[in-house]
Amino acid sequence: MYHFHAHTFLWRRILSEETLSLLLAFFVFVAPASAITRLQERSLLMYTSTPGVTTTYKVSFGYLSPTAVGSVDMLFCNDPIPYMPCVTPTGLDVSHATLSSQSGETNFSILTQNTNHIILSRAPTVPLASGLSSYTLSGVVNPTDTSQPFSIRLRTHSTMNATGPQIDAGSVRGQVLNGIELQAQVPPQLIFCLAQTVEYNCVGTNDVYYTDMGQLSASSTLTAQSQMAVGTNASGGFAVTASGTPLAAGTNVIDSPTTPTVSKKGTNQFGMNLVANNDPTVGEDPEGPFTNAVASADYGVPNKYKFVSGDIIAYSPNVSLMKKFTVSYIVNSSKDLRAGVYTTTITYLASGRF
Amino acid sequence: MKRLKSIVMVAFAVVIAAAYTVPTLPASAATSSAMSIAPKKNYVIDPGKSVKDKLTIRNLDRNHPLELSLRVVDFTFTDDGGTPKLLLDENTPQTTWSLKPFLKVPEGVTIPAGGSKTLNMSVSIPAGHGAGSYYSAIVYSTGAPGGGNVGLSASGVTLVFTQIPGKVNEKLTLKNFGAYILPMQTQKPGYVFFTMQKPQGMAYTLQNDGNVTEAPVGSITIKDIFGNEQKITNVNPTGSLALIGQTRTFTSCIKLQSQNVDFNGDKSKANNCVEPDLWPGIYTATLDVFYGQNGNMTQEVTGTAMFWYLPGWFIILVIVVLLVAFFGGRKLWYNLQEKLHGGVRLNKKSSRRR
Numbered sequence: 263m264y265h266f267h268a269h270t271f272l273w274r275r276i277l278s279e280e281t282l283s284l285l286l287a288f289f290v291f292v293a294p295a296s297a298i299t300r301l302q303e304r305s306l307l308m309y310t311s312t313p314g315v316t317t318t319y320k321v322s323f324g325y326l327s328p329t330a331v332g333s334v335d336m337l338f339c340n341d342p343i344p345y346m347p348c349v350t351p352t353g354l355d356v357s358h359a360t361l362s363s364q365s366g367e368t369n370f371s372i373l374t375q376n377t378n379h380i381i382l383s384r385a386p387t388v389p390l391a392s393g394l395s396s397y398t399l400s401g402v403v404n405p406t407d408t409s410q411p412f413s414i415r416l417r418t419h420s421t422m423n424a425t426g427p428q429i430d431a432g433s434v435r436g437q438v439l440n441g442i443e444l445q446a447q448v449p450p451q452l453i454f455c456l457a458q459t460v461e462y463n464c465v466g467t468n469d470v471y472y473t474d475m476g477q478l479s480a481s482s483t484l485t486a487q488s489q490m491a492v493g494t495n496a497s498g499g500f501a502v503t504a505s506g507t508p509l510a511a512g513t514n515v516i517d518s519p520t521t522p523t524v525s526k527k528g529t530n531q532f533g534m535n536l537v538a539n540n541d542p543t544v545g546e547d548p549e550g551p552f553t554n555a556v557a558s559a560d561y562g563v564p565n566k567y568k569f570v571s572g573d574i575i576a577y578s579p580n581v582s583l584m585k586k587f588t589v590s591y592i593v594n595s596s597k598d599l600r601a602g603v604y605t606t607t608i609t610y611l612a613s614g615r616f
Numbered sequence: 617m618k619r620l621k622s623i624v625m626v627a628f629a630v631v632i633a634a635a636y637t638v639p640t641l642p643a644s645a646a647t648s649s650a651m652s653i654a655p656k657k658n659y660v661i662d663p664g665k666s667v668k669d670k671l672t673i674r675n676l677d678r679n680h681p682l683e684l685s686l687r688v689v690d691f692t693f694t695d696d697g698g699t700p701k702l703l704l705d706e707n708t709p710q711t712t713w714s715l716k717p718f719l720k721v722p723e724g725v726t727i728p729a730g731g732s733k734t735l736n737m738s739v740s741i742p743a744g745h746g747a748g749s750y751y752s753a754i755v756y757s758t759g760a761p762g763g764g765n766v767g768l769s770a771s772g773v774t775l776v777f778t779q780i781p782g783k784v785n786e787k788l789t790l791k792n793f794g795a796y797i798l799p800m801q802t803q804k805p806g807y808v809f810f811t812m813q814k815p816q817g818m819a820y821t822l823q824n825d826g827n828v829t830e831a832p833v834g835s836i837t838i839k840d841i842f843g844n845e846q847k848i849t850n851v852n853p854t855g856s857l858a859l860i861g862q863t864r865t866f867t868s869c870i871k872l873q874s875q876n877v878d879f880n881g882d883k884s885k886a887n888n889c890v891e892p893d894l895w896p897g898i899y900t901a902t903l904d905v906f907y908g909q910n911g912n913m914t915q916e917v918t919g920t921a922m923f924w925y926l927p928g929w930f931i932i933l934v935i936v937v938l939l940v941a942f943f944g945g946r947k948l949w950y951n952l953q954e955k956l957h958g959g960v961r962l963n964k965k966s967s968r969r970r
Contacts, residue, residue: 300916303913304913304914305908305911305912305913305914306908306910306911306914307910307911308910308911311660311781311910341833341834341835341849341850342833342834342904342906342914343834343835343904346835346847346849409855410833410850410855411831411833413833413906432914432916433906433914433916434908434914435833435906435907435908435914436910437910439658439660439779449654449672450654450655450656451652451653451654451655451674451879451880452652452653452654452655452772453650453651453652453676453880454650454651454652454653454770454772455648455649455650455651455676455677455770456649456650456768456769456770457649457768458768460650463676463880464650464676464677465650465676465677465678466650466677466678466679467648467649467650467677469648469677469679469680471649471767471768471769472764472765472766472767472768473764473765473766473768474764474765475764475765475766486765486766488766488768490770493879493880494655494879495877495879495880495882495884495886496655496656497853497854497855497887498655498656498698498854498855498856499698499854500655501698501699501700503699503702505704509765509766552886553888554886554888556799559799559804559805572701574694574699577699577799579697579698579798579799579854579867580854580886580887580888581877581879581884581885581886581887582886583877583879583886584880591766593765603765604765605764605765605766605767606765606766606767607766607767607768607769608766608767608768608769609757609769609770609771610768610769610770610771611702611755611771611772611773612770612771612772612773613655613699613700613702613753613772613773613775614655614656614773614774614775615655615697615698615699615700615856616656616698616700616775616777616829616856616857616859
């Protein structure tokens with residue numbers, strides 16, 4: 263037993279709490295390292311970026327490693343990452359492309375080619391040219407999908423047929439675009455309507471664009487509500503901002519809380535939110551099956567109200583079917599508030615996102 | 617004279633009564649505020665050339681005409697998201713990326729109830745104009761309302777982006793990368809290093825110090841402690857942009873679910889993030905994105921990140937297991953001691969006494 267204790271004593275000292283903490287910290291914070299040699303200053307110049315047309319591509323890069331290069335592999339894929347599966351860009355065809363010119367490291371010719379793959383080959387030579395080398399491919403048929411970019415995955419090899427280990431690698435990026443963008447599917451649209459009450463799909467409203475809140479009193483909270491419906495099939499989604507001034511009568515202003523705040527009778531306060539409340543009872547939760555469209559965090563807390571001109575009050579980060587929001591307004595006034603007709607106009611602005 | 621006096625008094629009473637009665641009736645507005653517009657337009661235009669395009673606006677209200685005034689305003693970013701901050705003040709200085717001098721739209725339009733109209737618009741870039749990204753917004757405004765305490769005004773916005781090809785200055789810097797709680801989740805949106813809620817998204821934040829908008833492409837690989845990988849093959853599925861000067865956070869779903877939805881009678885594809893297949897534990901993630909305009913250098917941004925996903929049930933389970941292990945181990949230790957020392961139980965008190 264003595265020997266057992268004597269042995270374990272040393273390990274217990276080594277594996278103290280501090281050592282274990284250090285090991286844990288090392289485990290958590292040390293990031294995996296990777297070593298990849300990249301072709302330098304890579305670029306792609308598409309002489310025409312119109313979808314589906316036959317054009318010329320100029321691929322440029324600088325060789326990095328001082329190793330004999332016998333071939334350059336050019337693989338055309340949607341994804342630039344070399345280890346990801348290669349999906350051929352829709353409509354692209356390089357099977358009839360020709361190497362019309364080259365500069366820098368030269369003496370290449372096309373060894374093999376198909377729809378999305380070209381191998382340039384030469385007798386293996388150590389790159390001598392400093393700076394960039396360029397290869398111009400004529401007769402390339404552009405992709406047709408304007409919605410996403412495409413890439414050329416480049417690899418250099420010592421062999422003449424692009425087999426064996428790669429020397430340097432890297433990707434270049436391109437995208438076809440129209441002078442006027444043609445939409446492959448349904449043109450994106452943004453639908454928006456606003457009134458005191460609106461129908462869910464915006465086909466009807468009650469055509470009332472103001473709301474009377476009644477007589478101000480220090481002992482009660484005035485409430486009102488309006489509605490808006492919004493939706494988009496644009497992949498970027500939508501945003502609705504509310505702009506305007508707080509309620510005012512001449513130079514007398516009922517200020518608005520700049521953070522979500524509970525309704526306080528007897529104080530000057532004008533605020534809004536986009537959810538159902540019970541203090542006071544006003545408003546409704548957003549209606550609609552899609553969860554993408556939401557009230558902004560500051561305007562989505564029940565019984566807390568805020569208004570800052572220019573704030574985003576509702577948004578969707580991507581496609582959203584129609585969603586109906588009910589905006590609740592509350593007004594409180596102090597007994598010292600000067601008499602007058604307090605008014606404001608709130609402009610609700612629905613926009614796409616970028 | 618008496619009769620005249622009574623007539624005047626009656627007339628005065630009628631006027632007073634009318635003045636009090638009329639505003640309390642809900643006035644029916646003459647125009648609609650239900651519109652369908654294009655949320656975004658993209659163009660590529662060489663210096664000295666122009667494009668002519670159409671703006672289609674629909675009035676969804678079946679009962680009233682839609683009267684809109686159009687104007688072009690500049691915009692910038694609101695935060696690290698994709699919501700535009702419209703510079704609506706007439707006195708706001710023109711931005712350096714403004715498309716206002718080149719973009720022409722009609723000043724106003726009236727669309728009959730339930731109908732639509734197509735307006736001509738054009739973007740003309742003067743010869744010799746420098747390369748880069750230029751953008752502004754077309755704002756469609758309904759008229760300002762009259763009456764009430766809170767007036768409502770609706771506006772729609774089309775964002776217009778134009779790329780002028782040529783040599784541009786591009787610079788994206790990675791500012792943050794990691795697991796991300798999305799707005800649709802119950803927790804507050806944002807980056808997380810340790811989370812008890814399963815993160816549905818990954819995000820990366822890029823600072824754009826160039827003179828063009830950038831839409832990076834690439835992939836993210838997430839690895840668990842056993843080396844099992846999950847790949848996000850499209851890290852910018854909505855083609856989101858980092859505007860000039862913006863620090864933009866791009867989010868993408870760890871697990872994406874696409875569904876075809878019927879939007880206003882047209883089929884559209886909607887992508888939603890769903891619960892990813894993540895087990896409790898530590899994860900590492902690698903980011904590899906590319907950017908670069910046509911004819912310019914393709915540049916790469918890489919990053920690594922780590923995050924812990926430890927749900928409440930798992931933490932409780934670990935505590936229970938540790939407690940069981942501790943007490944079980946202690947019991948085992950005592951049993952072992954008893955066996956080794958022939959039934960004499962060793963403990964601190966008895967040791968001290970000896």
